[in-house]
Amino acid sequence: MNRRNNMTDGRKTIGDNSFYYDLTRRITHDLKAPIRQISQLSEIILEDNADKLDEESLKSLIMMRERASTMAHLVNSVRSLSNAFLRELNMQQIELDCLLEEIEIDSKLPPNLLKIDNAPSIWTDPELFSIFFYNLFQNFFLPLGSGQIENASLKLNEDVHSSLGLMLRIPDFPLEIPNKMSLLELSTFARGDLLQSLAIIESSQLADRLGWKIFLHTNNNNELSMNLYL
Structure with missing residues (x-):
């Protein structure tokens, strides 16, 4: 419901x-x-x-x-x-690892960065899922943390019981982000770049349409954590 x-x-x-x-x-x-x-x-x-x-x-x-x-x-x-x-949703059950592999290739990310062992299938719109992750990496994570992205990791969030959770971690991130910052609030960290801010804002709107919740923060070791609840 x-x-x-x-x-x-x-x-x-x-x-x-x-x-x-x-x-x-x-x-x-x-x-x-x-x-x-x-x-x-x-x-x-x-x-x-x-x-x-x-x-x-x-x-x-x-x-x-x-x-x-x-x-x-x-x-x-x-x-x-x-x-x-603006387009109609096309929700379907699809294997998460297949989606992540395609995004990894299209975004030219390091091999196996988005690999998850025993990844489940998820109920989503595969095209919108791919567009969201591709643009998030290309427009924010890669420009700001390109030197650290090779050491990033993605895993299932085992603390979530009501929905599937993903956690992305990027070490030595160059920005300090307060605890539980939303993706929409993240647009203010785009360093005055209007287009980059627009891309992040629209990524947030797309996540909302798919019913996702996203929170980000950096810890005392400058490690960025992005928690995504599908």
Whole structure:
């Protein structure tokens, strides 16, 4: 009954936030062309004039190209999250380890990072599940903790009795996050990056629609823990 109520609430949220999602799609659409032009222009300059540039100018141009690429990825992520939120749910029983393996490959994460022994099957929308995890890694965990992600671990939360729980741990995380911070509150840690904040906010909305609860915190050893209750 609780799960059914969560799904109903998710559909209600779509209507309540239709203006917000329409605005998000407009923003991402308007940003695509200038970001693409910046990327193409920097690539042309590098190809034709790299030997004429001093070291500092060359570094700046390469950094501009890389940041344009990051922006383009974030625009696509925000758009995909908006589209995912608005489409109909396709709930089904599916093996958790198969889903995690696909996400690991698509996100280019270290092998076996998302491997769980004796992983159960879960009742979820597999496409939305994958979109959520992919964007969470690509837009927050990898940019902020790319040096520590290789030592991260994912396991079943054995303390949960009423629902399936997952716990992701990342050591030496560069941000201090208070105990039991929600994913929505996490958007304030995006260091002023509007697109990154939007991606995290929409990830939170997507999790809410699927009826998930997510809490994060860092301990005294700077280890990040993300608890996800499906």
